[in-house]
Amino acid sequence: MAAAVAPAVERAAAGIKNQAVLDFLRKPKMLLIGGKWTPAKSGKTFETINPANEEVLALVAEGGKADVDEAVKAARKAFEESRWPRLNPHQRARMLYKIAELIEQHADELAEIETLDNGKAVTQARAIDVAGAAETFRYYAGWCSKIYGETNPSDPSMFNYTLREPVGVCGQIIPWNFPLLMACWKIAPALACGNTVILKPAEQTPLSALRLGELAQEAGLPDGVLNIITGFGPGAGSSIAEHPEIDKVAFTGSTEVGRLILQASTGNLKRVSLELGGKSPNIIFTDADLGSAVPTAMMGVFYNTGQVCAAGTRIFVQQGKYDEFVDQLTKFSAGMTVGNPLDPATKMGPVVSKEQFDRVRNYVEIGKREGAKLTTGGEAAADRGYFIKPTIFADVNNNMRIAQEEIFGPVAAAIPFKDENDAVLQGNDTTYGLAAAVWTRDIARAHKVARALKAGTVWINTYGAIDPISPFGGYKQSGFGRELGKHSIELYTQIKSVYVKL
Ligand code: ADP
Numbered sequence: 001m002a003a004a005v006a007p008a009v010e011r012a013a014a015g016i017k018n019q020a021v022l023d024f025l026r027k028p029k030m031l032l033i034g035g036k037w038t039p040a041k042s043g044k045t046f047e048t049i050n051p052a053n054e055e056v057l058a059l060v061a062e063g064g065k066a067d068v069d070e071a072v073k074a075a076r077k078a079f080e081e082s083r084w085p086r087l088n089p090h091q092r093a094r095m096l097y098k099i100a101e102l103i104e105q106h107a108d109e110l111a112e113i114e115t116l117d118n119g120k121a122v123t124q125a126r127a128i129d130v131a132g133a134a135e136t137f138r139y140y141a142g143w144c145s146k147i148y149g150e151t152n153p154s155d156p157s158m159f160n161y162t163l164r165e166p167v168g169v170c171g172q173i174i175p176w177n178f179p180l181l182m183a184c185w186k187i188a189p190a191l192a193c194g195n196t197v198i199l200k201p202a203e204q205t206p207l208s209a210l211r212l213g214e215l216a217q218e219a220g221l222p223d224g225v226l227n228i229i230t231g232f233g234p235g236a237g238s239s240i241a242e243h244p245e246i247d248k249v250a251f252t253g254s255t256e257v258g259r260l261i262l263q264a265s266t267g268n269l270k271r272v273s274l275e276l277g278g279k280s281p282n283i284i285f286t287d288a289d290l291g292s293a294v295p296t297a298m299m300g301v302f303y304n305t306g307q308v309c310a311a312g313t314r315i316f317v318q319q320g321k322y323d324e325f326v327d328q329l330t331k332f333s334a335g336m337t338v339g340n341p342l343d344p345a346t347k348m349g350p351v352v353s354k355e356q357f358d359r360v361r362n363y364v365e366i367g368k369r370e371g372a373k374l375t376t377g378g379e380a381a382a383d384r385g386y387f388i389k390p391t392i393f394a395d396v397n398n399n400m401r402i403a404q405e406e407i408f409g410p411v412a413a414a415i416p417f418k419d420e421n422d423a424v425l426q427g428n429d430t431t432y433g434l435a436a437a438v439w440t441r442d443i444a445r446a447h448k449v450a451r452a453l454k455a456g457t458v459w460i461n462t463y464g465a466i467d468p469i470s471p472f473g474g475y476k477q478s479g480f481g482r483e484l485g486k487h488s489i490e491l492y493t494q495i496k497s498v499y500v501k502l
Helices: 002-012 019-026 065-081 089-105 107-118 122-146 179-192 207-219 233-242 255-268 290-306 322-334 354-370 420-428 443-452 485-491
Strands: 031-033 036-038 045-050 055-061 158-166 169-173 196-200 226-228 248-252 271-275 281-284 314-318 373-376 391-394 411-417 435-439 457-460 493-501
Touching (some): 002 019, 019 207, 031 207, 065 169, 065 196, 065 226, 089 107, 089 179, 107 122, 122 179, 179 248, 196 233, 207 226, 281 420, 314 420, 322 373, 322 391, 420 443
Parallel strands (some): 169 248, 248 271
Antiparallel strands (some): 031 036, 045 055, 158 493
């Protein structure tokens, strides 16, 4: 059996330098429940594909309702009976620091796993995803000992204080675009607050979360504190969303599925936080530093092959510089190195799946039919693998579908605008509100526009900066609740008011 599987792994993992990655790929991919790796109760598995060569990378346990039930039991037991929620905060912090250290020690290996499973450029996986994952654990390790209650100015006959306590058992459902980083954004703060977790990675990219589970065990995390259920949305995901014994669900993914999660949560009124889609405006005034705006706008939309919820997909350029800017965008895009994501020179790898490949190409056709001008790209970039050339549409009207619907691929829409008012009106004319950017040398205008934009994150003269110190989340249909910073601590705790008769 192993001999039959191995050649497929070698093919799927072609170009891999790290022996540890091959060793990991060859192992069976099981569910982590109560500290034990177990197959799905149904015995079913599913394939995860390397999008760069379309080979099957691994067979992964397909968790379903029965497995979620077991994971919930384990997480509940760990929450009620283990010391985890009541652990001395310094000890909990040490555990989180240890996970951060292990992520760093295994950084090259994790980056390669991420690249094989997701298709992202390995240099970016290493510098952004894995580095960010370790940083997130380290940041929240610091919070363990800084979660304060308050003493309140009560009547002298009473002493009143508040305790900030963990919410309980948390279900966390994450997408495929930043598999390891999203896992860490969710797990680290939940654990810092003393919760127990059931994580469901996306079916397209389950591998790095499984490796993270092993590292968490190596760090000494008690059994049942972190459970990992791989599987599909309907099945594993929906069972988490509707489970009566799960106290909170945190979800990152499409707005469509966010709605389903919210509906499913009503049974036991579980707490919900949703980080959903976006169609973010990147607004460039004629006085901006164009030398910096062009490459930054390009990375704002093509980074991670455009599979970023906060991608700056609507590039608004003020009339007067519009033609020149589009020209430069087109040249920049045409010169981008698209190719094998394991090659350190690669700037853009394939999209994650055949489904995504078809979806993006369909949007290119929609854009053409709507009358937008395709200035570069739009086609497949290789015979094998889900590669798509960086694509720019010019002369886009903000009402077009390519300007209103999230494509989640390397497709930018360049839209002209007249003045500040027009930029804000068009920028806000979307059902989403995740992020936005404004480029100008006029400091007052920069801050005025930042205030006027309805988005959870606004960048001025840059794009895409993200740091665990600062909240991230959406206005409008981009979701609610804020992750990162102290805001994740608020998501993963609840407050108890205690009155003492003196
Ligand atoms: P995308 O469209 O980008 O693939 P999705 O929103 O479909 O994103 O998926 C994000 C995550 O949500 C994945 O882990 C997926 O398995 C999960 N998911 C999909 N459908 C459901 C559902 N009905 N209930 C719970 N989770 C789901």
